[in-house]
Amino acid sequence: MTILLFGITKDIVGSPTLSVPTSSVTGKQIPKTVRELKQFLGNNYPELNKLSSLAVAVNHNYADDDDAINSYDEIALIPPVSGG
Amino acid sequence: MENRYIRQTQLKDFGVEGQQKLANAKVLVVGLGGLGLPALQYLNAMGVGTLGLMDQDTVELHNLQRQTLYTEKDVGKLKLEVAHEKLSAQNSGTQFILHDTFLTKDNALEVIKSYDLVLDATDNFPTRYLINDACVILEKPFVYGALHSFEGHVSVFNYNNGPTYRCLYPKMPSPQEVPNCNENGVLGVIPGIIGTLQALEVVKVLTGIGEVLSGKLLLFDGLSQQFTKIGFKAKPKNHNIKKLQDQYESLDCGLVPSISAEEFQILLESQQSILVLDVRTPEEFIGQHLNESINTPLGQLESVSEHVDGVEEVYVICQSGKRSEQAIQELEPIYPTKRFYNVLGGMNKMKTLCP
Numbered sequence: 001m002t003i004l005l006f007g008i009t010k011d012i013v014g015s016p017t018l019s020v021p022t023s024s025v026t027g028k029q030i031p032k033t034v035r036e037l038k039q040f041l042g043n044n045y046p047e048l049n050k051l052s053s054l055a056v057a058v059n060h061n062y063a064d065d066d067d068a069i070n071s072y073d074e075i076a077l078i079p080p081v082s083g084g
Numbered sequence: 085m086e087n088r089y090i091r092q093t094q095l096k097d098f099g100v101e102g103q104q105k106l107a108n109a110k111v112l113v114v115g116l117g118g119l120g121l122p123a124l125q126y127l128n129a130m131g132v133g134t135l136g137l138m139d140q141d142t143v144e145l146h147n148l149q150r151q152t153l154y155t156e157k158d159v160g161k162l163k164l165e166v167a168h169e170k171l172s173a174q175n176s177g178t179q180f181i182l183h184d185t186f187l188t189k190d191n192a193l194e195v196i197k198s199y200d201l202v203l204d205a206t207d208n209f210p211t212r213y214l215i216n217d218a219c220v221i222l223e224k225p226f227v228y229g230a231l232h233s234f235e236g237h238v239s240v241f242n243y244n245n246g247p248t249y250r251c252l253y254p255k256m257p258s259p260q261e262v263p264n265c266n267e268n269g270v271l272g273v274i275p276g277i278i279g280t281l282q283a284l285e286v287v288k289v290l291t292g293i294g295e296v297l298s299g300k301l302l303l304f305d306g307l308s309q310q311f312t313k314i315g316f317k318a319k320p321k322n323h324n325i326k327k328l329q330d331q332y333e334s335l336d337c338g339l340v341p342s343i344s345a346e347e348f349q350i351l352l353e354s355q356q357s358i359l360v361l362d363v364r365t366p367e368e369f370i371g372q373h374l375n376e377s378i379n380t381p382l383g384q385l386e387s388v389s390e391h392v393d394g395v396e397e398v399y400v401i402c403q404s405g406k407r408s409e410q411a412i413q414e415l416e417p418i419y420p421t422k423r424f425y426n427v428l429g430g431m432n433k434m435k436t437l438c439p
Contacts, residue, residue, distance in 0.1 A: 004312070006303055007232045008261070016308070042421065049421050050261050052341050053253040055301075055314075062252065062301075062316035078303065078314065079261075080253045083231035083270050084119045084207035 001031075001069070003041075004076040009054070012047045022071035034058065035065040037075070054079050088177075089131050102291040103131060109290045112136035112199040114187050114215060116163040118150040118275030119229045119282065120205030124167065125153060126283040127203075128175045132290070135171070136199055138183035139163045150272040187211055189328045192218040201289055202226040203282055210332040213256050216241060216249035220325045225289055225298075229282040231270050234306040236278035239297050240285050246298035247318040254322075255425070256332075258341045274306050321350060330429055340412040342426040345433035348399065352376060359391060360399045363411040364431075368403065372431065382407050385414055392422055401427040401434070 001020040010016055020040065022030050031037035034056050042049040056063050057076040069075065093103045109132050113120045116139035128135060143151070143158045143166060158166045164184055172180065183195060187206075196202055196218050204215050204226055212230070219226045225243040229236065241248045281302070288294045303312040329344045343351070351358060352374070362369055362377040369379040380388050382402070392398055400408040400415075405428050412424040427434070 006235060006305070011233075016305075046420065049423075051257070052261060052423050052425075053255050053257045055252055055316075057314040060312070060314055062314060076303075076312070076314065078301070080209070080257055081230045081232035081235065081237055082207060082209045082212065083268065084115055084117055084205055084229070084275065 001071050001073065001075065003037075004074070006077060007079040007081045008051070009048065009077040009079055012045055030071070032068060033065065034063045034067050034069060037069060038065070041077075048077075051079050092130065097293050098291065102293060105291045106131045106287065107133040109201070110134040110136065110199045111201050111203060111286060111290075112138065112183075112196060113203045113205055114138050114211065115205035115207065116141070116151075116167045117147065117205060117207060118231070118270065118272075119279040120203070121151050121153045121167065122276045122279035123203055123205060123229075123283040123286070124171060125174065126280055127286060128171045128178050130283075130287065131175070132178065132286075134179045134181065136181040136183060136195075137164055137167055137171075138185065138187060138195070139167075140184060140186050150270065150275050152272075152276070187214060189214060189330075189332055192328065193222060196224060197222050199224065201286060203286060204228045204230075205279065205282070209256050212249060214328065214332045217325050217328050220248055220323060221327065227282045227285045227289070229278045231274055231278060233268060234271055234274060236274055236281075236304045236306075238278060238281045238285065238302040238304070239300065240289060241298075242323075243289060243296055243298040245318070245323065247316055248322045250322040251319045252301060252316055254319075255341065255343065261341075271306065274304075277304060277306070330433070340409050340416070340424065340426050342405075342409075342428050343399065345427060345429045345437055348427050349434065349437045351399075358397065358399060359395045360401060361388060361391065361411070362431075363400060363402050363407050372435075374401070374431075374434065377401060382411050385411060388415060388419075392419055395422070397423045397425065399425050399427055402430045404432050405430040 001022045003018045005013055005016055031040045055078040058073050089103050092098050093100050111132050113124055141163050143154045143161055143163055145159050153170055164182055168180055192214055219242050226241050228239045228241055285297055288296050301314045360377040361380045362373055363382040365381050378391055400411050402408040408426045412426055415424055
């Protein structure tokens with residue numbers, strides 16, 4: 001599962017994309033919803049937990065926390081930006 | 085003059101009708117900076133009849149790398165005056181309305197109501213949320229643009245009852261979460277790109293050509309030259325704003341994430357199970373409190389630990405909103421994974437909502 005990162009999330013992770021292992025070979029729990037993905041990412045990058053208003057897009061559409069995700073989905077983290 | 089706009093009136097889909105619509109339009113540009121200036125230069129060139137300019141800043145040397153209308157000799161002068169002079173020279177047919185002020189909750193409705201559309205060219209969250217709420221109340225569309233480093237956002241909110249800024253980002257982020265340009269920096273050409281994209285959306289909204297970026301967030305990444313569009317839907321409650329919040333500006337540096345009393349009331353009525361901590365004294369709590377709230381007085385916040393297990397979001401309330409803010413400042417470092425929200429205006433405000 002590849003996640004596109006925008007705004008401050010790119011700065012926090014230090015890269016424009018992030019790969020989340022989805023193979024069961026790793027034995028890790030795979031995030032199944034947007035909420036679980038946020039928790040998974042927050043555990044790895046605690047700075048992400050500070051973002052109270054973080055939009056998540058699944059396949060180019062805004063997704064709610066309860067929406068399901070699959071390994072083939074295209075996911076993007078889109079925090080608000082304020083510069084002008 | 086009749087040939088001035090011929091290169092666009094000869095466009096089949098735009099025509100003389102499109103030009104007439106621009107001439108009749110009144111557009112307010114909030115912010116004469118990196119986004120506002122390129123948008124204005126094109127809107128003015130294309131023949132938008134009335135342009136409102138709003139800013140109170142003066143030109144500074146470090147503005148010049150992106151605010152290309154200004155020159156070295158303008159440093160120290162009022163942006164409003166410099167921009168007015170140069171835009172007047174660019175197009176003498178435009179009527180300019182000058183607003184020598186920043187947008188505040190006290191002037192927003194009065195100023196915006198006489199315009200057809202607002203172009204959000206501000207550089208901070210409080211003003212963006214204020215523009216959103218005022219435009220929702222007045223039923224005006226607004227064209228949003230924002231920047232971060234090498235990236236930009238563009239969208240059109242509240243267009244024909246379409247999604248609003250709050251449908252994308254329901255709550256205002258705290259200053260600690262997301263840095264602004266002043267702290268973070270921006271490559272000079274990026275606001276030029278985003279501001280001109282905003283001008284294009286303004287023209288589309290005013291004339292009806294093409295497909296307006298409503299319900300879509302356009303993301304531009306300058307480093308990869310990639311445009312991405314994200315679809316999002318309107319949430320009806322975000323159109324249900326009846327009045328502006330008591331505070332927008334107060335969310336400046338040093339304060340905590342918050343929720344307006346009105347939004348909090350909606351949340352309470354939604355019957356969702358939420359954790360509400362009341363940090364007033366036990367005496368005050370006994371006097372009156374919300375049914376959902378648990379009393380954890382400021383100064384005895386260690387009792388909070390037994391309540392916050394298993395919840396992600398915690399709402400904190402007191403009488404006026406001050407002590408709850410202080411409580412959150414103490415609680416945030418202890419529970420870094422929880423999200424705390426201050427109920428603005430506290431019980432005083434809640435009492436006015438539920439008689």
